[in-house]
Amino acid sequence: MTKALDEAAPLHEAAALREAADAVRSADTIVTMGHVGPDGDSLGSMLAIAAGASNAGKEAYATFGEPFVVGKQYRYLDTSFLVRPGEVPDEIDLAVVVDTSVPSRLGSVLPIVERAGRVLVVDHHLAQDGELDGIQLVDTTAGAAAQVVFRLLRELEWPLTPEIATALYTGIVTDTGRFQYSATTSEIHHITAALIDAGVEPQLVSRHVYEESPFAFLHVAGVVMNRAELDPAKRLVWSVLTRRDLAKEKLRYEDADGLIDLIRIAEESDVACLLREIGDDAYKGSLRSRGRVDVAAIATAFGGGGHHNAAGFVAKGDVGSIIGSIRDALP
Numbered sequence: 001m002t003k004a005l006d007e008a009a010p011l012h013e014a015a016a017l018r019e020a021a022d023a024v025r026s027a028d029t030i031v032t033m034g035h036v037g038p039d040g041d042s043l044g045s046m047l048a049i050a051a052g053a054s055n056a057g058k059e060a061y062a063t064f065g066e067p068f069v070v071g072k073q074y075r076y077l078d079t080s081f082l083v084r085p086g087e088v089p090d091e092i093d094l095a096v097v098v099d100t101s102v103p104s105r106l107g108s109v110l111p112i113v114e115r116a117g118r119v120l121v122v123d124h125h126l127a128q129d130g131e132l133d134g135i136q137l138v139d140t141t142a143g144a145a146a147q148v149v150f151r152l153l154r155e156l157e158w159p160l161t162p163e164i165a166t167a168l169y170t171g172i173v174t175d176t177g178r179f180q181y182s183a184t185t186s187e188i189h190h191i192t193a194a195l196i197d198a199g200v201e202p203q204l205v206s207r208h209v210y211e212e213s214p215f216a217f218l219h220v221a222g223v224v225m226n227r228a229e230l231d232p233a234k235r236l237v238w239s240v241l242t243r244r245d246l247a248k249e250k251l252r253y254e255d256a257d258g259l260i261d262l263i264r265i266a267e268e269s270d271v272a273c274l275l276r277e278i279g280d281d282a283y284k285g286s287l288r289s290r291g292r293v294d295v296a297a298i299a300t301a302f303g304g305g306g307h308h309n310a311a312g313f314v315a316k317g318d319v320g321s322i323i324g325s326i327r328d329a330l331p
Contacts (some may be wrong), residue, residue: 018137029089031063037064042145049062051078062083077163090110092117146171215251225263253276275319275323
């Protein structure tokens with residue numbers, strides 16, 4: 001590892017890092033898992049740990065709860081360790097939960113955590129009520145869970161293969177908004193430099209994640225943008241994506257990722273919200289802030305969470321009442 005990276009890395013809870021590494025070393029069977037509907041950070045983090053553990057001679061699996069669907073934009077990742085929850089063995093030495101510490105966000109893989117001999121949480125979100133018990137390797141200043149995973153792999157002295165490096169790079173580039181968000185630090189840039197040296201092809205990741213979508217996505221994007229509304233007083237821009245919108249264009253839910261970035265560019269807004277219909281009177285909300293407003297606090301009020309500038313939640317009710325609650329929470 002480069003001297004520059006070692007010097008740039010912030011002081012981490014050394015005891016927690018050592019405890020986490022010792023737990024991984026002592027485990028023969030490891031299952032890594034992320035939250036339901038894993039994003040690039042959750043998926044990349046779990047795959048990187050599973051691959052590293054397998055290379056170290058351990059029995060390793062990666063999984064997440066139903067719906068068990070990996071977004072097509074991540075097809076370049078090595079998913080050979082990915083199995084459905086029912087394919088995970090009964091006897092597990094260590095469950096490694098990444099990118100969340102909230103049991104409800106694990107869905108159908110929660111029983112796997114509960115039967116594991118030990119639990120390790122690797123995350124970068126603020127703790128919430130009902131968080132998982134176990135070893136907590138959490139840094140809320142990190143820009144991505146993959147950043148914390150990188151530190152863990154370095155502590156373990158596990159080599160960075162191109163596959164592992166690409167998984168970690170995916171987690172970092174997606175959760176930092178392509179290095180645009182405020183959590184992007186010099187350490188992140190030093191890490192990504194090390195990952196590129198290990199074999200990452202940034203242009204490949206960028207093309208698949210950000211520059212390829214079905215043609216029908218353009219129609220859905222047009223509908224969402226045409227439906228957008230602005231509240232100048234609250235500096236809030238928001239829009240809605242319905243199940244009917246997706247069905248009409250024969251798109252899957254995960255095909256619509258990234259729509260929040262289209263409406264958040266309105267310069268009159270401080271906060272952007274996209275509500276995606278997921279059931280009868282049920283919506284998944286994505287929130288983005290330019291920095292003045294802590295959208296994680298708003299998401300937490302709905303039972304969700306996230307970061308100061310990017311957060312999410314699931315809410316029951318009609319669109320008007322959900323947006324009204326968000327308006328009431330804004331200064």
